[in-house]
Amino acid sequence: xxxxxxxxxxxxxxxRGTTGTTIVEGISRSLAKKTVAMRWNGELADxxxxxxxxxxxxxxxxxxxxxxxxxxxxxxxxxxxxxQELWPGTQVTIGPVIENGFYYDFYRSEPFSEDDLxxxxxxxxxxxxxxxxxxxxxxxxxxxxxxFASKGENFKVELVDAIPVDQQVKIYKQGQWFDLCxxxxxxxxxxxxxxxxxxxxxxxxxxxxxxxxVLSRIYGTAWANKEQLDQYLTMIEEAEKRDHRKxxxxxxxxxxxxxxxxxxxxxxxxxxxxxxxxxxxxxxxxADGYQEVKTPQLLDNKLWEKSGHxxxxxxxxxxxxxxxxxxxxxxxxxxxxxxxxALKPMNCPAHVQIFxxxxxxxxxxxxxxxxxxxxHRNEAHGALHGLLRVRQMTQDDAHIFCRDDQVTDxxxxxxxxxxxxxxxxxxxxxxxxxxTRPEQRAGDDATWDRAEKALAxxxxxxxxxxDIAAGDGAFYGPKLEFHLTDAIxxxxxxxxxxxxxxxxxxxDATYVGEDGARHRPVMLHRAVFGTFExxxxxxxxxxxxxxxxWLAPVQVVVATIVSDADDYARDVVARLQANGxxxxxxxxxxxxxYKVREHSVGRVPFIFVAGRREAxxxxxxxxxxxxxxxxxxxxxxxxxxxxADATPPDLQRKAG
RNA sequence: GCUGCUGUAGCUCAGUGGUAGAGCACUCCCUUGGUAAGGGAGAGGCCGCGAGUUCAAUCCUCGCCAGCAGCACCA
Numbered sequence: 079x080x081x082x083x084x085x086x087x088x089x090x091x092x093x094r095g096t097t098g099t100t101i102v103e104g105i106s107r108s109l110a111k112k113t114v115a116m117r118w119n120g121e122l123a124d125x126x127x128x129x130x131x132x133x134x135x136x137x138x139x140x141x142x143x144x145x146x147x148x149x150x151x152x153x154x155x156x157x158x159x160x161x162q163e164l165w166p167g168t169q170v171t172i173g174p175v176i177e178n179g180f181y182y183d184f185y186r187s188e189p190f191s192e193d194d195l196x197x198x199x200x201x202x203x204x205x206x207x208x209x210x211x212x213x214x215x216x217x218x219x220x221x222x223x224x225x226f227a228s229k230g231e232n233f234k235v236e237l238v239d240a241i242p243v244d245q246q247v248k249i250y251k252q253g254q255w256f257d258l259c260x261x262x263x264x265x266x267x268x269x270x271x272x273x274x275x276x277x278x279x280x281x282x283x284x285x286x287x288x289x290x291x292v293l294s295r296i297y298g299t300a301w302a303n304k305e306q307l308d309q310y311l312t313m314i315e316e317a318e319k320r321d322h323r324k325x326x327x328x329x330x331x332x333x334x335x336x337x338x339x340x341x342x343x344x345x346x347x348x349x350x351x352x353x354x355x356x357x358x359x360x361x362x363x364x365a366d367g368y369q370e371v372k373t374p375q376l377l378d379n380k381l382w383e384k385s386g387h388x389x390x391x392x393x394x395x396x397x398x399x400x401x402x403x404x405x406x407x408x409x410x411x412x413x414x415x416x417x418x419x420a421l422k423p424m425n426c427p428a429h430v431q432i433f434x435x436x437x438x439x440x441x442x443x444x445x446x447x448x449x450x451x452x453x454h455r456n457e458a459h460g461a462l463h464g465l466l467r468v469r470q471m472t473q474d475d476a477h478i479f480c481r482d483d484q485v486t487d488x489x490x491x492x493x494x495x496x497x498x499x500x501x502x503x504x505x506x507x508x509x510x511x512x513x514t515r516p517e518q519r520a521g522d523d524a525t526w527d528r529a530e531k532a533l534a535x536x537x538x539x540x541x542x543x544x545d546i547a548a549g550d551g552a553f554y555g556p557k558l559e560f561h562l563t564d565a566i567x568x569x570x571x572x573x574x575x576x577x578x579x580x581x582x583x584x585x586d587a588t589y590v591g592e593d594g595a596r597h598r599p600v601m602l603h604r605a606v607f608g609t610f611e612x613x614x615x616x617x618x619x620x621x622x623x624x625x626x627x628w629l630a631p632v633q634v635v636v637a638t639i640v641s642d643a644d645d646y647a648r649d650v651v652a653r654l655q656a657n658g659x660x661x662x663x664x665x666x667x668x669x670x671x672y673k674v675r676e677h678s679v680g681r682v683p684f685i686f687v688a689g690r691r692e693a694x695x696x697x698x699x700x701x702x703x704x705x706x707x708x709x710x711x712x713x714x715x716x717x718x719x720x721x722a723d724a725t726p727p728d729l730q731r732k733a734g
Numbered sequence: 735g736c737u738g739c740u741g742u743a744g745c746u747c748a749g750u751g752g753u754a755g756a757g758c759a760c761u762c763c764c765u766u767g768g769u770a771a772g773g774g775a776g777a778g779g780c781c782g783c784g785a786g787u788u789c790a791a792u793c794c795u796c797g798c799c800a801g802c803a804g805c806a807c808c809a
Contacts, residue, residue, distance in 0.1 A: 181804095189738055280804030281737025288806045292737050295804070327745075336782095336800060394808085453809090458735045459800090461807060471809065550808095559809095571809055608809045640766045667766080675770035689768055701769060708769060 179299035209268035210253030340469030347631035373428035425451035444480035465615030489536035513550035639689035
């Protein structure tokens with residue numbers, strides 16, 4: 079006999095080998111009907127598992143949140159069966175659960191079309207209706223490989239080989255169809271239900287390796303019921319309306335064009351936001367002991383060779399021959415024999431050059447060198463994505479040269495700055511990741527051990543919780559990544575904090591210590607926004623274009639109702655502008671309804687309406703974006719209130 | 735860069751093997767209207783680029799370029 083403990087604390091005896099199904103059916107018919115799986119000692123498991131020892135049991139009902147993962151996983155299997163039924167000969171590979179859904183990768187010569195998706199959905203519904211039970215078998219490795227090989231499922235054979243020797247090779251069957259799978263699954267395909275939808279097809283590399291086969295990936299979403307599915311689909315639609323590329327066009331902030339792929343044409347309104355952000359972050363850096371510098375755009379490749387960029391980062395660099403281009407009509411424009419220069423992809427080597435001018439003493443450390451450095455990176459065409467992935471970017475970059483024993487303090491100091499800035503920006507959903515040594519790297523393992531430990535220790539000391547992103551570090555050192563989420567749930571790395579022992583070594587940066595000897599400084603690479611481009615993209619999506627007043631490109635529009643109020647409105651705009659407010663005048667021959675609509679759609683935070691009455695009484699009818707009504711204020715009062723409101727948060731703090 | 739989809743007016747999108755349409759925006763006219771679109775008229779297009787098929791191509795075929803989604807890569 080074995081002892082089974084229930085969630086309410088009750089303990090009952092069952093025969094060894096009893097299944098979850100038997101237990102739940104013994105409790106109540108109605109509970110058994112809703113139960114699709116169980117947790118055995120906290121682990122999700124098949125209801126049909128035979129229980130061999132004492133343990134805790136919990137039943138997973140189909141409506142539980144925990145069941146969503148199972149619904150999606152089972153949906154992936156149903157998808158795979160449907161595809162193989164429709165197109166025999168298609169090879170199956172893997173089909174995991176992802177956030178909000180699942181996907182399955184297939185190998186076949188013909189691509190899937192949108193129409194195919196609808197046909198597959200139909201077939202999936204059929205399979206759900208069939209309600210074939212999921213049953214599990216354990217096969218020997220050789221048997222599994224033989225069976226999959228005989229079916230021409232070469233990817234599955236590779237997967238069987240990849241299963242660690244101490245793990246069983248498990249096969250899940252649903253009717254005639256079966257798949258290699260870790261499990262667990264629900265009772266039958268019927269439990270998947272019909273609240274699913276196939277959303278898109280895309281290419282993906284086998285095992286994520288760009289040198290391997292390209293597979294056709296079908297993405298789907300699945301939920302417990304139709305309401306949840308609809309809610310999700312609506313959410314996606316709403317999120318797409320926040321796309322910064324769309325809003326950027328609507329608000330006339332920036333544009334891209336073919337002649338400058340991946341580089342931004344900032345329009346006056348977009349650049350207003352930039353300037354406001356730059357002024358803000360410069361105030362923070364000044365207050366935090368940074369010194370601002372400006373370094374060259376084009377540098378000889380010999381420097382990049384020394385720094386290691388030429389070896390490890392070259393494919394991301396724009397290279398320029400150092401010669402006068404030929405003006406002859408025929409013949410080559412460049413000889414191909416000139417020295418090469420590169421547009422800087424990073425500012426760090428140049429900052430080391432400034433550090434190396436003169437002799438630095440330990441008394442000079444920590445030395446915090448900041449630059450709004452404009453960098454170019456030759457990103458793959460397919461990687462470009464609006465403001466979030468560009469080829470010309472301006473970082474709010476800085477490098478801190480310090481001693482080993484100052485790393486912890488400097489890390490904490492930076493994390494404070496970071497938290498303050500993101501708080502001011504209204505962005506609170508940030509996740510932290512410690513990215514460790516990549517395959518392509520400079521520096522020996524001992525140095526990396528030291529660097530990773532130093533950074534992890536500093537983070538722990540600062541009380542920051544973080545995940546590990548193995549292998550994602552920069553080639554010269556580990557980094558702390560700050561991830562923000564865009565409108566449709568994609569996460570993007572914004573700020574960064576990197577610890578580097580390698581570059582000071584390679585570029586021979588030294589300082590004179592208390593002992594009179596030369597020592598290597600540690601370099602901390604750090605950026606708060608990351609780049610202005612990406613950060614502004616994220617800000618636009620975060621606020622859906624309705625930026626806080628201090629960042630809004632146009633803070634107020636003064637709109638007239640009748641032309642008799644034009645002179646008064648002009649006067650109001652002049653006074654607002656004299657007070658540092660970004661105000662525009664709208665005296666067009668249009669109805670006030672039209673003007674209010676247009677500026678509301680344009681996301682202008684305040685509309686000051688001036689009619690005959692306001693002009694006579696020296697007042698304004700104030701309408702704030704997002705509210706229905708309006709309030710009347712005296713002119714002076716209205717200006718004073720707006721000026722106070724439009725003050726950047728850090729200056730408000732200072733004043734208050 | 736890889737896979738798939740898409741490319742028609744400034745924007746959003748219809749459409750056809752016989753050289754094109756709507757709404758909004760734009761210009762002009764009428765209208766001076768009290769808080770999310772007052773009325774009318776007009777202008778605007780190498781139908782992404784290049785080749786091919788055809789009597790004829792915006793439409794069919796191929797190549798290229800770009801955009802989008804995903805992958806890979808990354809702030």
